Amino acid sequence: MSDQTPLIPYEWPGTYYFGEEEYAAVKDVLDSRSLFRFYGPNLQEYAKRLEKDFATRLGRKYALAVNSGTAALGIAMGAIGVGPGDEVLLPGYLWVSCVAAVVRAGAIPRLVDIDDTFCMDPEDLKRKIGPHTRAVLLVHMSGAPGAVDKIAQICRENKLFLVEDCAQANGASFHGKPVGSFGDMAIFSFQLNKNMTAGEGGMVVCDDLKLNRRAWAFHDLGYPRTDEGRLDVSDPEFHLWGQGARCSELSAAVLYAQHKKLGRITGDMRRAKWALRAKLEGIPDMKFRRIIDPAGDSGPFLIMTWKDRETCLGMVEKTRAAGVVTGPIGVNNIPMTNWGMHIYYNNGSLVGKTSNSAAGRPWNDPLNAFASGYSYAKGTLPVLDDLIWRSSMLSIPPVLSDEAIGKIAAAFHAAAKA
Numbered sequence: 001m002s003d004q005t006p007l008i009p010y011e012w013p014g015t016y017y018f019g020e021e022e023y024a025a026v027k028d029v030l031d032s033r034s035l036f037r038f039y040g041p042n043l044q045e046y047a048k049r050l051e052k053d054f055a056t057r058l059g060r061k062y063a064l065a066v067n068s069g070t071a072a073l074g075i076a077m078g079a080i081g082v083g084p085g086d087e088v089l090l091p092g093y094l095w096v097s098c099v100a101a102v103v104r105a106g107a108i109p110r111l112v113d114i115d116d117t118f119c120m121d122p123e124d125l126k127r128k129i130g131p132h133t134r135a136v137l138l139v140h141m142s143g144a145p146g147a148v149d150k151i152a153q154i155c156r157e158n159k160l161f162l163v164e165d166c167a168q169a170n171g172a173s174f175h176g177k178p179v180g181s182f183g184d185m186a187i188f189s190f191q192l193n194k195n196m197t198a199g200e201g202g203m204v205v206c207d208d209l210k211l212n213r214r215a216w217a218f219h220d221l222g223y224p225r226t227d228e229g230r231l232d233v234s235d236p237e238f239h240l241w242g243q244g245a246r247c248s249e250l251s252a253a254v255l256y257a258q259h260k261k262l263g264r265i266t267g268d269m270r271r272a273k274w275a276l277r278a279k280l281e282g283i284p285d286m287k288f289r290r291i292i293d294p295a296g297d298s299g300p301f302l303i304m305t306w307k308d309r310e311t312c313l314g315m316v317e318k319t320r321a322a323g324v325v326t327g328p329i330g331v332n333n334i335p336m337t338n339w340g341m342h343i344y345y346n347n348g349s350l351v352g353k354t355s356n357s358a359a360g361r362p363w364n365d366p367l368n369a370f371a372s373g374y375s376y377a378k379g380t381l382p383v384l385d386d387l388i389w390r391s392s393m394l395s396i397p398p399v400l401s402d403e404a405i406g407k408i409a410a411a412f413h414a415a416a417k418a
Protein backbone atom coordinates (compact mmCIF):
# COMPACT_ATOMS: atom_id res chain seq x y z
CA MET A 1 0.00 0.00 0.00
CA SER A 2 1.21 3.49 -0.84
CA ASP A 3 1.99 6.16 1.72
CA GLN A 4 0.95 8.87 -0.75
CA THR A 5 -2.47 10.27 -1.61
CA PRO A 6 -3.99 8.01 -4.30
CA LEU A 7 -3.53 9.60 -7.73
CA ILE A 8 -6.32 7.66 -9.41
CA PRO A 9 -10.02 8.02 -8.57
CA TYR A 10 -11.98 4.79 -8.26
CA GLU A 11 -13.20 3.13 -11.45
CA TRP A 12 -16.98 2.41 -11.88
CA PRO A 13 -17.25 4.82 -14.79
CA GLY A 14 -21.01 5.16 -15.25
CA THR A 15 -21.56 6.23 -11.63
CA TYR A 16 -19.77 9.56 -12.22
CA TYR A 17 -22.53 10.51 -14.68
CA PHE A 18 -25.57 9.86 -12.46
CA GLY A 19 -27.67 13.00 -12.61
CA GLU A 20 -31.16 14.40 -12.99
CA GLU A 21 -31.97 12.01 -15.83
CA GLU A 22 -31.43 8.85 -13.75
CA TYR A 23 -33.30 10.32 -10.76
CA ALA A 24 -36.25 11.41 -12.90
CA ALA A 25 -36.52 8.01 -14.60
CA VAL A 26 -36.43 6.10 -11.31
CA LYS A 27 -39.05 8.46 -9.87
CA ASP A 28 -41.26 7.81 -12.89
CA VAL A 29 -41.17 4.10 -12.22
CA LEU A 30 -41.94 4.46 -8.52
CA ASP A 31 -44.66 7.06 -9.07
CA SER A 32 -46.32 4.83 -11.66
CA ARG A 33 -46.14 1.82 -9.28
CA SER A 34 -45.13 -0.21 -12.34
CA LEU A 35 -41.88 -1.95 -11.54
CA PHE A 36 -42.52 -5.06 -13.64
CA ARG A 37 -41.76 -4.74 -17.32
CA PHE A 38 -44.67 -6.73 -18.70
CA TYR A 39 -47.64 -5.10 -16.93
CA GLY A 40 -48.58 -2.73 -14.15
CA PRO A 41 -51.04 0.02 -13.31
CA ASN A 42 -49.28 2.64 -15.48
CA LEU A 43 -46.38 0.99 -17.29
CA GLN A 44 -43.60 3.41 -18.35
CA GLU A 45 -41.91 0.85 -20.64
CA TYR A 46 -38.33 1.77 -19.73
CA ALA A 47 -37.02 -1.73 -20.58
CA LYS A 48 -38.71 -1.56 -23.97
CA ARG A 49 -37.39 1.96 -24.69
CA LEU A 50 -33.88 1.00 -23.57
CA GLU A 51 -33.94 -2.03 -25.89
CA LYS A 52 -35.06 0.12 -28.79
CA ASP A 53 -32.26 2.66 -28.27
CA PHE A 54 -29.68 -0.08 -27.79
CA ALA A 55 -30.67 -2.00 -30.93
CA THR A 56 -30.72 1.21 -32.96
CA ARG A 57 -27.21 2.22 -31.86
CA LEU A 58 -25.83 -1.19 -32.84
CA GLY A 59 -27.84 -1.48 -36.04
CA ARG A 60 -29.40 -4.68 -34.69
CA LYS A 61 -32.95 -5.93 -35.20
CA TYR A 62 -33.50 -7.18 -31.65
CA ALA A 63 -32.30 -6.34 -28.15
CA LEU A 64 -33.39 -7.96 -24.89
CA ALA A 65 -32.63 -6.42 -21.49
CA VAL A 66 -31.81 -8.94 -18.75
CA ASN A 67 -30.56 -8.82 -15.17
CA SER A 68 -26.84 -9.56 -15.66
CA GLY A 69 -24.10 -10.26 -18.16
CA THR A 70 -23.70 -13.76 -16.77
CA ALA A 71 -27.40 -14.44 -17.39
CA ALA A 72 -27.06 -12.94 -20.88
CA LEU A 73 -24.28 -15.42 -21.70
CA GLY A 74 -26.38 -18.37 -20.53
CA ILE A 75 -29.32 -17.11 -22.57
CA ALA A 76 -27.17 -16.78 -25.69
CA MET A 77 -25.88 -20.36 -25.29
CA GLY A 78 -29.48 -21.54 -24.83
CA ALA A 79 -30.74 -19.58 -27.84
CA ILE A 80 -28.21 -21.11 -30.22
CA GLY A 81 -28.87 -24.51 -28.64
CA VAL A 82 -25.40 -25.38 -27.36
CA GLY A 83 -25.38 -28.58 -25.32
CA PRO A 84 -23.68 -31.94 -24.64
CA GLY A 85 -21.50 -33.06 -27.57
CA ASP A 86 -20.69 -29.45 -28.47
CA GLU A 87 -17.53 -27.50 -27.93
CA VAL A 88 -17.36 -23.72 -27.61
CA LEU A 89 -14.05 -21.97 -28.34
CA LEU A 90 -13.16 -19.03 -26.15
CA PRO A 91 -10.02 -17.02 -25.37
CA GLY A 92 -8.00 -17.69 -22.20
CA TYR A 93 -8.22 -14.02 -21.20
CA LEU A 94 -11.90 -13.84 -20.25
CA TRP A 95 -14.18 -13.73 -17.25
CA VAL A 96 -15.40 -16.72 -15.25
CA SER A 97 -18.97 -16.11 -16.49
CA CYS A 98 -17.93 -17.03 -20.04
CA VAL A 99 -16.83 -20.50 -19.02
CA ALA A 100 -19.78 -20.92 -16.67
CA ALA A 101 -22.26 -20.32 -19.50
CA VAL A 102 -20.73 -23.10 -21.59
CA VAL A 103 -20.38 -25.57 -18.73
CA ARG A 104 -23.91 -24.97 -17.43
CA ALA A 105 -25.23 -25.64 -20.95
CA GLY A 106 -23.61 -29.09 -20.68
CA ALA A 107 -21.04 -28.30 -23.37
CA ILE A 108 -17.24 -28.21 -23.33
CA PRO A 109 -15.20 -24.99 -23.27
CA ARG A 110 -11.99 -25.07 -25.30
CA LEU A 111 -9.34 -22.42 -24.79
CA VAL A 112 -7.85 -20.39 -27.62
CA ASP A 113 -4.65 -18.37 -27.17
CA ILE A 114 -4.51 -14.57 -27.39
CA ASP A 115 -2.18 -12.30 -29.36
CA ASP A 116 -0.72 -8.88 -28.50
CA THR A 117 -4.22 -7.35 -28.73
CA PHE A 118 -4.97 -9.40 -25.57
CA CYS A 119 -7.97 -10.82 -27.43
CA MET A 120 -8.41 -14.09 -29.31
CA ASP A 121 -5.68 -14.94 -31.82
CA PRO A 122 -7.35 -15.77 -35.16
CA GLU A 123 -4.51 -18.13 -36.13
CA ASP A 124 -4.88 -20.20 -32.97
CA LEU A 125 -8.65 -20.15 -33.46
CA LYS A 126 -8.19 -21.83 -36.86
CA ARG A 127 -5.98 -24.50 -35.27
CA LYS A 128 -8.49 -25.24 -32.51
CA ILE A 129 -11.61 -25.73 -34.68
CA GLY A 130 -12.59 -29.40 -34.67
CA PRO A 131 -15.51 -31.69 -35.50
CA HIS A 132 -17.34 -30.84 -32.27
CA THR A 133 -16.91 -27.07 -32.46
CA ARG A 134 -20.30 -25.39 -32.53
CA ALA A 135 -19.67 -21.80 -31.55
CA VAL A 136 -17.03 -19.20 -30.80
CA LEU A 137 -17.41 -16.96 -27.76
CA LEU A 138 -15.30 -13.93 -28.58
CA VAL A 139 -14.58 -11.70 -25.59
CA HIS A 140 -13.68 -8.06 -26.27
CA MET A 141 -11.42 -7.65 -23.25
CA SER A 142 -10.36 -4.55 -21.36
CA GLY A 143 -12.24 -2.03 -23.46
CA ALA A 144 -11.32 -2.82 -27.07
CA PRO A 145 -11.70 -5.61 -29.62
CA GLY A 146 -8.88 -7.58 -31.23
CA ALA A 147 -9.06 -8.93 -34.78
CA VAL A 148 -12.84 -9.16 -34.74
CA ASP A 149 -13.12 -8.86 -38.56
CA LYS A 150 -10.84 -11.85 -39.15
CA ILE A 151 -12.55 -13.90 -36.47
CA ALA A 152 -16.01 -13.18 -37.87
CA GLN A 153 -14.74 -14.29 -41.29
CA ILE A 154 -13.32 -17.55 -39.88
CA CYS A 155 -16.65 -18.26 -38.18
CA ARG A 156 -18.56 -17.70 -41.42
CA GLU A 157 -16.21 -19.95 -43.39
CA ASN A 158 -16.54 -22.74 -40.83
CA LYS A 159 -20.28 -22.25 -40.22
CA LEU A 160 -19.78 -21.59 -36.52
CA PHE A 161 -22.04 -19.40 -34.40
CA LEU A 162 -20.25 -16.28 -33.24
CA VAL A 163 -21.26 -14.80 -29.88
CA GLU A 164 -19.56 -11.56 -28.85
CA ASP A 165 -19.09 -10.82 -25.16
CA CYS A 166 -19.04 -7.00 -25.08
CA ALA A 167 -19.32 -6.70 -21.27
CA GLN A 168 -15.99 -4.86 -21.03
CA ALA A 169 -16.26 -2.92 -24.27
CA ASN A 170 -19.74 -1.38 -24.45
CA GLY A 171 -19.46 1.65 -26.74
CA ALA A 172 -16.28 0.40 -28.43
CA SER A 173 -16.06 -0.03 -32.19
CA PHE A 174 -13.80 -1.43 -34.88
CA HIS A 175 -13.18 0.87 -37.86
CA GLY A 176 -16.52 2.53 -37.24
CA LYS A 177 -18.60 -0.61 -36.70
CA PRO A 178 -19.77 -1.05 -33.09
CA VAL A 179 -18.82 -4.15 -31.10
CA GLY A 180 -21.94 -6.22 -30.70
CA SER A 181 -22.72 -5.95 -34.42
CA PHE A 182 -20.28 -8.62 -35.68
CA GLY A 183 -21.66 -11.88 -34.24
CA ASP A 184 -24.85 -13.91 -34.61
CA MET A 185 -25.50 -12.74 -31.06
CA ALA A 186 -23.80 -10.39 -28.63
CA ILE A 187 -24.13 -9.79 -24.91
CA PHE A 188 -23.42 -6.86 -22.59
CA SER A 189 -23.19 -6.32 -18.83
CA PHE A 190 -24.24 -3.28 -16.80
CA GLN A 191 -22.61 -4.35 -13.54
CA LEU A 192 -20.90 -1.56 -11.57
CA ASN A 193 -17.50 -1.88 -13.26
CA LYS A 194 -18.84 -1.62 -16.80
CA ASN A 195 -18.92 1.44 -19.06
CA MET A 196 -22.59 2.15 -18.24
CA THR A 197 -24.27 0.76 -15.16
CA ALA A 198 -27.30 0.24 -12.99
CA GLY A 199 -25.30 -1.87 -10.54
CA GLU A 200 -26.74 -4.95 -12.26
CA GLY A 201 -28.06 -5.62 -15.73
CA GLY A 202 -27.31 -7.10 -19.12
CA MET A 203 -28.37 -7.15 -22.77
CA VAL A 204 -28.67 -9.77 -25.51
CA VAL A 205 -28.79 -8.66 -29.15
CA CYS A 206 -29.26 -10.48 -32.48
CA ASP A 207 -30.89 -10.15 -35.91
CA ASP A 208 -32.53 -13.57 -36.22
CA LEU A 209 -36.20 -13.84 -35.26
CA LYS A 210 -35.96 -17.39 -33.96
CA LEU A 211 -32.83 -16.75 -31.88
CA ASN A 212 -34.56 -13.70 -30.48
CA ARG A 213 -37.74 -15.59 -29.56
CA ARG A 214 -35.72 -18.31 -27.89
CA ALA A 215 -33.73 -15.70 -25.96
CA TRP A 216 -36.94 -14.06 -24.73
CA ALA A 217 -38.31 -17.42 -23.58
CA PHE A 218 -35.08 -18.36 -21.77
CA HIS A 219 -34.70 -15.02 -20.00
CA ASP A 220 -38.21 -15.39 -18.63
CA LEU A 221 -40.07 -18.56 -17.65
CA GLY A 222 -39.39 -20.62 -20.77
CA TYR A 223 -42.39 -19.30 -22.75
CA PRO A 224 -43.04 -16.22 -24.86
CA ARG A 225 -45.43 -13.50 -23.69
CA THR A 226 -48.62 -12.23 -25.30
CA ASP A 227 -49.08 -8.53 -26.11
CA GLU A 228 -50.80 -8.23 -22.74
CA GLY A 229 -47.66 -9.52 -21.01
CA ARG A 230 -49.11 -12.91 -20.04
CA LEU A 231 -47.40 -16.25 -20.74
CA ASP A 232 -48.21 -17.60 -24.18
CA VAL A 233 -48.37 -21.41 -24.29
CA SER A 234 -49.84 -21.63 -27.80
CA ASP A 235 -46.66 -22.65 -29.66
CA PRO A 236 -45.15 -26.06 -28.66
CA GLU A 237 -41.83 -25.02 -30.22
CA PHE A 238 -41.52 -22.52 -27.39
CA HIS A 239 -42.22 -24.79 -24.45
CA LEU A 240 -38.74 -24.36 -23.02
CA TRP A 241 -37.05 -23.92 -19.61
CA GLY A 242 -36.46 -20.41 -18.43
CA GLN A 243 -33.78 -19.02 -16.17
CA GLY A 244 -35.59 -16.10 -14.52
CA ALA A 245 -33.40 -13.21 -15.65
CA ARG A 246 -35.93 -10.46 -16.33
CA CYS A 247 -34.89 -6.82 -16.11
CA SER A 248 -36.71 -4.71 -13.52
CA GLU A 249 -38.18 -1.40 -14.68
CA LEU A 250 -36.10 0.28 -11.94
CA SER A 251 -32.84 -0.98 -13.46
CA ALA A 252 -34.13 -0.23 -16.95
CA ALA A 253 -34.91 3.36 -15.94
CA VAL A 254 -31.32 3.96 -14.79
CA LEU A 255 -29.96 2.21 -17.88
CA TYR A 256 -32.21 4.18 -20.23
CA ALA A 257 -30.66 7.39 -18.90
CA GLN A 258 -27.12 5.96 -18.80
CA HIS A 259 -27.30 4.72 -22.37
CA LYS A 260 -27.78 8.28 -23.62
CA LYS A 261 -24.49 9.17 -21.87
CA LEU A 262 -22.46 6.19 -23.07
CA GLY A 263 -20.68 8.17 -25.80
CA ARG A 264 -19.64 10.81 -23.27
CA ILE A 265 -18.44 8.24 -20.73
CA THR A 266 -16.32 6.28 -23.20
CA GLY A 267 -15.12 9.50 -24.87
CA ASP A 268 -13.85 10.80 -21.53
CA MET A 269 -12.08 7.50 -20.73
CA ARG A 270 -10.57 7.26 -24.19
CA ARG A 271 -9.22 10.83 -24.01
CA ALA A 272 -7.72 10.28 -20.53
CA LYS A 273 -6.21 6.94 -21.46
CA TRP A 274 -4.62 8.07 -24.71
CA ALA A 275 -3.31 11.28 -23.12
CA LEU A 276 -1.59 9.14 -20.49
CA ARG A 277 -0.39 6.69 -23.11
CA ALA A 278 1.24 9.50 -25.09
CA LYS A 279 3.06 10.67 -21.96
CA LEU A 280 4.32 7.13 -21.22
CA GLU A 281 5.76 6.74 -24.73
CA GLY A 282 9.49 6.09 -24.65
CA ILE A 283 9.66 4.21 -21.34
CA PRO A 284 12.32 1.57 -21.95
CA ASP A 285 11.58 -2.19 -21.99
CA MET A 286 7.81 -1.59 -22.26
CA LYS A 287 5.28 -2.11 -25.04
CA PHE A 288 1.64 -1.14 -24.96
CA ARG A 289 -1.09 -3.63 -25.69
CA ARG A 290 -1.80 -3.39 -29.42
CA ILE A 291 -5.08 -1.61 -30.15
CA ILE A 292 -5.91 -2.09 -33.83
CA ASP A 293 -8.29 0.88 -34.05
CA PRO A 294 -7.51 3.49 -31.34
CA ALA A 295 -10.53 5.59 -32.33
CA GLY A 296 -12.79 2.68 -31.35
CA ASP A 297 -11.20 2.01 -27.93
CA SER A 298 -13.75 2.52 -25.14
CA GLY A 299 -10.84 3.37 -22.85
CA PRO A 300 -11.25 1.81 -19.38
CA PHE A 301 -7.88 0.01 -19.18
CA LEU A 302 -4.24 0.60 -20.08
CA ILE A 303 -2.08 -2.52 -20.40
CA MET A 304 1.73 -2.43 -20.48
CA THR A 305 3.91 -5.42 -21.29
CA TRP A 306 7.41 -5.31 -19.82
CA LYS A 307 10.67 -6.93 -20.88
CA ASP A 308 10.41 -9.56 -18.14
CA ARG A 309 8.61 -10.46 -14.92
CA GLU A 310 11.15 -8.73 -12.71
CA THR A 311 10.82 -5.40 -14.56
CA CYS A 312 7.02 -5.68 -14.42
CA LEU A 313 6.90 -6.31 -10.67
CA GLY A 314 9.53 -3.62 -10.01
CA MET A 315 7.66 -0.96 -12.00
CA VAL A 316 4.35 -1.77 -10.28
CA GLU A 317 5.95 -1.65 -6.85
CA LYS A 318 7.79 1.65 -7.42
CA THR A 319 4.87 3.45 -9.04
CA ARG A 320 2.48 2.25 -6.35
CA ALA A 321 4.82 3.63 -3.71
CA ALA A 322 4.72 6.94 -5.62
CA GLY A 323 0.92 7.09 -5.35
CA VAL A 324 -0.23 5.38 -8.55
CA VAL A 325 -3.08 3.63 -6.74
CA THR A 326 -6.76 4.19 -6.06
CA GLY A 327 -8.38 4.23 -2.61
CA PRO A 328 -8.15 1.22 -0.30
CA ILE A 329 -10.74 -0.97 -2.04
CA GLY A 330 -9.58 -0.20 -5.59
CA VAL A 331 -7.94 -2.74 -7.88
CA ASN A 332 -5.52 -0.75 -9.98
CA ASN A 333 -1.89 -0.68 -11.14
CA ILE A 334 -1.46 -4.43 -10.64
CA PRO A 335 0.53 -7.20 -12.29
CA MET A 336 -1.94 -8.99 -14.54
CA THR A 337 -1.32 -12.32 -12.82
CA ASN A 338 -3.31 -10.72 -9.94
CA TRP A 339 -6.27 -10.01 -12.23
CA GLY A 340 -8.24 -12.92 -10.76
CA MET A 341 -10.69 -14.90 -12.81
CA HIS A 342 -9.90 -12.95 -15.97
CA ILE A 343 -7.02 -15.40 -16.44
CA TYR A 344 -8.04 -18.96 -17.33
CA TYR A 345 -5.66 -20.67 -14.91
CA ASN A 346 -6.99 -18.61 -11.98
CA ASN A 347 -10.43 -20.27 -12.40
CA GLY A 348 -10.30 -23.13 -9.91
CA SER A 349 -13.55 -24.62 -11.15
CA LEU A 350 -12.21 -24.77 -14.71
CA VAL A 351 -8.74 -26.10 -13.89
CA GLY A 352 -10.32 -28.68 -11.55
CA LYS A 353 -13.18 -29.48 -13.98
CA THR A 354 -15.69 -29.23 -11.15
CA SER A 355 -19.40 -29.95 -11.43
CA ASN A 356 -22.47 -28.51 -9.71
CA SER A 357 -23.79 -31.99 -8.99
CA ALA A 358 -22.37 -35.34 -7.93
CA ALA A 359 -22.98 -36.72 -11.44
CA GLY A 360 -19.89 -34.84 -12.69
CA ARG A 361 -21.44 -33.34 -15.81
CA PRO A 362 -20.51 -32.01 -18.29
CA TRP A 363 -16.97 -33.37 -18.07
CA ASN A 364 -17.90 -37.06 -17.82
CA ASP A 365 -20.92 -36.93 -20.12
CA PRO A 366 -20.41 -39.72 -22.71
CA LEU A 367 -21.35 -37.20 -25.43
CA ASN A 368 -18.37 -35.13 -24.33
CA ALA A 369 -15.86 -37.98 -24.37
CA PHE A 370 -14.02 -36.23 -27.23
CA ALA A 371 -12.77 -33.66 -24.70
CA SER A 372 -11.42 -35.98 -22.01
CA GLY A 373 -7.83 -34.96 -22.77
CA TYR A 374 -8.40 -31.18 -22.57
CA SER A 375 -6.40 -29.33 -19.95
CA TYR A 376 -7.12 -25.92 -18.46
CA ALA A 377 -4.04 -25.68 -16.24
CA LYS A 378 -1.39 -23.01 -16.60
CA GLY A 379 0.77 -23.93 -19.59
CA THR A 380 -2.17 -24.53 -21.93
CA LEU A 381 -1.80 -21.18 -23.75
CA PRO A 382 1.89 -20.24 -24.17
CA VAL A 383 1.42 -16.75 -25.63
CA LEU A 384 -1.10 -15.73 -22.97
CA ASP A 385 1.01 -17.22 -20.19
CA ASP A 386 4.02 -15.20 -21.31
CA LEU A 387 2.13 -11.91 -21.87
CA ILE A 388 0.20 -12.04 -18.59
CA TRP A 389 3.35 -13.00 -16.64
CA ARG A 390 5.10 -9.73 -17.55
CA SER A 391 2.22 -7.26 -18.06
CA SER A 392 0.63 -4.76 -15.71
CA MET A 393 -2.59 -2.82 -15.97
CA LEU A 394 -4.15 0.46 -14.96
CA SER A 395 -7.90 1.17 -14.73
CA ILE A 396 -8.67 4.55 -16.23
CA PRO A 397 -11.63 6.38 -14.71
CA PRO A 398 -13.35 8.92 -16.96
CA VAL A 399 -12.66 11.65 -14.40
CA LEU A 400 -8.87 11.33 -14.46
CA SER A 401 -7.59 14.92 -14.49
CA ASP A 402 -4.76 16.27 -16.64
CA GLU A 403 -2.87 16.99 -13.43
CA ALA A 404 -3.17 13.35 -12.30
CA ILE A 405 -2.19 12.14 -15.77
CA GLY A 406 0.98 14.24 -15.56
CA LYS A 407 1.84 12.89 -12.10
CA ILE A 408 1.20 9.26 -13.06
CA ALA A 409 3.42 9.61 -16.13
CA ALA A 410 6.14 11.28 -14.06
CA ALA A 411 6.00 8.42 -11.55
CA PHE A 412 6.54 5.85 -14.33
CA HIS A 413 9.42 7.79 -15.88
CA ALA A 414 11.07 8.21 -12.47
CA ALA A 415 10.63 4.50 -11.69
CA ALA A 416 12.14 3.52 -15.04
CA LYS A 417 15.23 5.66 -14.32
CA ALA A 418 15.69 4.38 -10.77
Ligand SMILES: *Cc1c(COP(=O)(O)O)cnc(C)c1O
Pocket residue numbers: 067068069070071094095097098139165167168189190191200201202
Ligand atom coordinates in the same frame (compact mmCIF):
# COMPACT_ATOMS: atom_id res chain seq x y z
C1 LIG B 1 -18.55 -8.45 -16.14
C2 LIG B 1 -18.41 -9.48 -17.19
C3 LIG B 1 -19.40 -10.46 -17.40
C4 LIG B 1 -20.53 -10.72 -16.44
O1 LIG B 1 -21.33 -9.70 -16.16
P1 LIG B 1 -22.22 -9.68 -14.80
O2 LIG B 1 -23.19 -8.60 -15.15
O3 LIG B 1 -21.30 -9.33 -13.68
O4 LIG B 1 -22.86 -10.99 -14.65
C5 LIG B 1 -19.26 -11.31 -18.47
N1 LIG B 1 -18.21 -11.24 -19.29
C6 LIG B 1 -17.22 -10.34 -19.11
C7 LIG B 1 -16.07 -10.31 -20.07
C8 LIG B 1 -17.28 -9.45 -18.04
O5 LIG B 1 -16.28 -8.58 -17.84
